[in-house]
Amino acid sequence: AVTDETRQAVQDALFQALNSVDSAFTSEPSVADGAIISSQTANEESKKLQFTGDVLEVATQILIQKYGVSILPDANEVLNELNAGNTEARKKRSADSLEEVSMEDSDSEESNFVEGLRQKRQSRNRRQGGGGGGRGSSGGQGSHGGRSGEDGRKKRNSAENPPPPPPPPGGKGGDYSNPQTNQTCQGPPAQCSDPVHDRIRSITGYCNNRGKPTQANSVTAIRRLLGTTSYTDGLGAIRNTSVTGAPLPSARQISNKLHDEGSSPNFSPSINHLHMQIGQFIAHDIIFMPSSTAKDGSSLNCTSCSSPTTVSSNCAPIPAPADDKYFKPVSSTEARCIRLTRALNGQSGFGVRTQIDQNSHYLDMSSVYGSSDCEARTVRSFVNGQLATYNAMGYALPPQAKNDSNCQSTNPYYCFTAGDFRNSLHPGLLPLHTVFIKEHNRLAVMTKSAKPSWNDEQIYQFVRRVMVAQWQHIVYNEYLPKLLTDKYMTDFNLKTMKPGAGAFTGYSTSMNAALSGEFAAAAFRFGHSQSRQDFARQDASNKTIKTYDLGYNIFYTDELYKVSSGGWETMLMGLIKTAAMQVDRYASFPIRNQLFEIRGKNASGVDLISVNIMRGRDVGLLPYVKYRSLVGLTSVNTWNDLSSTFSAANLAALKTVYADPADIDLFTGLVMETPLAGGQLGPTASWIIAEQFRALKTGDRFYYENQVANTVGFTPQQIDVIRRVKLAKIFCQNTDIITSINTDMFDLNSSQVSCSSIPDIDLNKLF
Ligand code: HEM
Numbered sequence: 189a190v191t192d193e194t195r196q197a198v199q200d201a202l203f204q205a206l207n208s209v210d211s212a213f214t215s216e217p218s219v220a221d222g223a224i225i226s227s228q229t230a231n232e233e234s235k236k237l238q239f240t241g242d243v244l245e246v247a248t249q250i251l252i253q254k255y256g257v258s259i260l261p262d263a264n265e266v267l268n269e270l271n272a273g274n275t276e277a278r279k280k281r282s283a284d285s286l287e288e289v290s291m292e293d294s295d296s297e298e299s300n301f302v303e304g305l306r307q308k309r310q311s312r313n314r315r316q317g318g319g320g321g322g323r324g325s326s327g328g329q330g331s332h333g334g335r336s337g338e339d340g341r342k343k344r345n346s347a348e349n350p351p352p353p354p355p356p357p358g359g360k361g362g363d364y365s366n367p368q369t370n371q372t373c374q375g376p377p378a379q380c381s382d383p384v385h386d387r388i389r390s391i392t393g394y395c396n397n398r399g400k401p402t403q404a405n406s407v408t409a410i411r412r413l414l415g416t417t418s419y420t421d422g423l424g425a426i427r428n429t430s431v432t433g434a435p436l437p438s439a440r441q442i443s444n445k446l447h448d449e450g451s452s453p454n455f456s457p458s459i460n461h462l463h464m465q466i467g468q469f470i471a472h473d474i475i476f477m478p479s480s481t482a483k484d485g486s487s488l489n490c491t492s493c494s495s496p497t498t499v500s501s502n503c504a505p506i507p508a509p510a511d512d513k514y515f516k517p518v519s520s521t522e523a524r525c526i527r528l529t530r531a532l533n534g535q536s537g538f539g540v541r542t543q544i545d546q547n548s549h550y551l552d553m554s555s556v557y558g559s560s561d562c563e564a565r566t567v568r569s570f571v572n573g574q575l576a577t578y579n580a581m582g583y584a585l586p587p588q589a590k591n592d593s594n595c596q597s598t599n600p601y602y603c604f605t606a607g608d609f610r611n612s613l614h615p616g617l618l619p620l621h622t623v624f625i626k627e628h629n630r631l632a633v634m635t636k637s638a639k640p641s642w643n644d645e646q647i648y649q650f651v652r653r654v655m656v657a658q659w660q661h662i663v664y665n666e667y668l669p670k671l672l673t674d675k676y677m678t679d680f681n682l683k684t685m686k687p688g689a690g691a692f693t694g695y696s697t698s699m700n701a702a703l704s705g706e707f708a709a710a711a712f713r714f715g716h717s718q719s720r721q722d723f724a725r726q727d728a729s730n731k732t733i734k735t736y737d738l739g740y741n742i743f744y745t746d747e748l749y750k751v752s753s754g755g756w757e758t759m760l761m762g763l764i765k766t767a768a769m770q771v772d773r774y775a776s777f778p779i780r781n782q783l784f785e786i787r788g789k790n791a792s793g794v795d796l797i798s799v800n801i802m803r804g805r806d807v808g809l810l811p812y813v814k815y816r817s818l819v820g821l822t823s824v825n826t827w828n829d830l831s832s833t834f835s836a837a838n839l840a841a842l843k844t845v846y847a848d849p850a851d852i853d854l855f856t857g858l859v860m861e862t863p864l865a866g867g868q869l870g871p872t873a874s875w876i877i878a879e880q881f882r883a884l885k886t887g888d889r890f891y892y893e894n895q896v897a898n899t900v901g902f903t904p905q906q907i908d909v910i911r912r913v914k915l916a917k918i919f920c921q922n923t924d925i926i927t928s929i930n931t932d933m934f935d936l937n938s939s940q941v942s943c944s945s946i947p948d949i950d951l952n953k954l955f
């Protein structure tokens with residue numbers, strides 16, 4: 189049983205940590221909105237977790253220093269008591285210093301004890317006219333809600349969310365709004381037994397698993413494939429030392445030596461650039477790992493090599509070698525670093541640092557519909573089930589985001605609002621956002637005419653269900669088979685079934701769909717090697733109108749506004765008709781040098797490959813060799829042990845940077861494995877990716893081929909309707925210039941058929 193001494197020790201450590209984190213944050217230099225361009229902007233819900241996480245990280249260190257690691261299990265029990273608002277435990281608090289806060293806290297509705305304290309301090313600061321309190325909202329994010337638990341509902345208040353638009357009209361069937369408050373922002377009923385959870389997949393993922401309602405929700409922790417991390421102190425300190433005792437090579441050094449595509453880029457002979465683009469769209473559905481922010485919610489400026497001590501302990505800048513060709517030294521006396529902010533620490537207990545996924549982990553079109561209920565509202569028109577669009581160019585685009593300070597192009601070339609904040613990261617993403625919005629609206633029109641009495645909410649929810657089903661079918665039936673071998677597709681139960689085969693029976697309530705850190709921070713970033721430097725625009729007759737350079741267009745959207753170049757449709761054609769880069773260890777120049785670069789200002793951006801490698805260390809991924817056991821590969825003691833999975837050339841290259849095979853970073857190891865015959869990646873990368881897509885399929889109660897008790901899915905005949913869906917037809921239906929298209933969507937050399945020969949989705953069978 190937990191002793192009173194432990195209770196006291198935990199409380200002392202928490203208050204000490206609270207003070208130290210508070211004062212550390214106060215000294216953070218503030219950065220003007222938009223000064224640091226980033227794709228991983230934290231929303232308000234994530235920021236709250238960060239403060240708690242940072243306090244718990246420091247408190248853990250204090251406890252371990254005083255009492256050793258053995259105190260942690262009891263300490264976590266105390267924390268649970270505190271979080272539960274256990275009054276008995278509260279009464280036992282005796283220290284004078286705690287009294288004031290304890291009394292203040294007693295009326296808090298906050299279920300998270302540390303967050304409750306923060307809110308109290310903030311309001312006290314405000315009363316006393318002190319500064320340093322309110323965390324403003326960060327630029328460009330709009331209103332993200334998110335849900336960290338059942339009580340997330342209570343703690344959201346009007347100060348944090350914009351004034352809600354009028355609630356959608358209530359109606360029978362499919363009404364998602366909370367009956368208690370009648371605000372969709374506050375999500376569906378908390379009880380997973382409520383019939384609404386039979387019918388509707390929540391935006392956050394809440395109640396998808398009825399036994400574990402918050403599992404795989406937006407703003408919850410990632411999984412670890414081996415249950416452990418590589419932090420040097422076992423808690424959160426970044427791995428920086430080789431097993432030989434020497435310092436690890438800098439991530440930029442590794443990128444320069446192993447990942448530079450040089451002057452002869454390898455194009456894929458068979459896979460088109462669309463495969464790259466759909467891969468990124470999938471990533472933006474299932475993973476958004478936010479970066480740490482400054483106390484006021486603004487971005488941290490982690491540019492200088494000294495930023496970990498002068499700016500924030502959440503800075504992890506990447507040193508560039510003195511002879512770097514692009515990131516040259518700042519001056520003869522100051523080395524150059526590539527900026528990197530550590531992924532936000534969302535640990536909710538004493539122990540190891542934990543990163544979170546701000547999107548719903550499920551494969552549920554978060555990039556279209558959003559991952560919090562507030563965000564979901566920002567993309568709807570609330571008329572006849574339609575999503576909002578911007579039409580001034582004579583063609584549809586997502587609505588403009590006029591206050592997005594992260595956007596590099598300015599008035600009139602605003603960035604856009606979509607379900608995922610990264611929609612305007614580069615122009616190639618927008619054609620997909622637009623196509624799926626248009627497809628939603630097309631189905632909404634068909635639904636309205638078939639069901640004239642349905643209200644906006646009913647149409648929206650029905651169409652969203654069909655859209656997610658189509659999307660899942662496309663990912664498992666068209667995208668993944670081009671990436672993984674037939675054996676992996678079979679072994680991990682990833683194959684979709686043929687029409688007439690009945691329902692899928694693999695759903696398991698014990699399968700956790702949450703993203704693994706290994707997938708998010710390493711394996712699925714393989715796609716960075718698929719991106720070309722030049723993105724083509726092609727007209728209806730496959731003539732290249734022009735190309736645009738990726739490095740010149742990161743977070744710039746002016747290409748989308750070019751009517752004379754055919755708007756987004758010619759970009760989509762270009763993606764279909766040009767080759768992807770080969771999946772290999774090499775990345776194109778913009779990926780390796782120009783991410784977030786300001787036009788005309790060399791080296792103002794970052795190297796995405798270095799970031800991948802450093803991100804892996806930041807989130808505590810183990811070195812590559814540790815993951816080989818998952819696939820049954822030999823354990824590795826010497827370089828020779830790698831010779832069956834790596835080419836001689838790659839092995840020789842690895843030896844030029846790493847002192848020992850046990851040091852190899854996971855991202856680098858995965859993209860350097862020899863690809864399996866019939867797949868694009870090696871055995872370990874394929875395993876990590878296949879494992880994730882199995883979790884997303886068999887752990888999703890609403891997966892489209894399922895028939896699960898008390899879950900409104902599709903009948904076997906309706907499942908067959910979805911099984912006949914082709915991405916090609918969705919492109920045909922939602923573009924003006926495409927009249928004939930690939931029979932095999934991602935095949936560069938595919939034969940063509942006329943759009944009219946591909947049947948449209950038989951929506952009437954789905955009502
Ligand atoms: C032009 C193409 C692309 C660009 C410019 C791009 C850019 C980025 C950037 C800036 C990040 C954040 C890195 C960090 O801070 O850790 C990122 C993360 C990521 N990217 Fe890409 N990417 C591209 C294509 C792809 C593709 C094709 C895939 C997959 C097939 C992919 C998968 C991922 C994943 C899984 C992450 C981690 C996301 C997260 O942790 O939230 N990316 N990418």
Ligand SMILES: [Ca+2]
Pocket residue numbers: 473474547548549550551552553554555
């Ligand atoms: Ca999702």
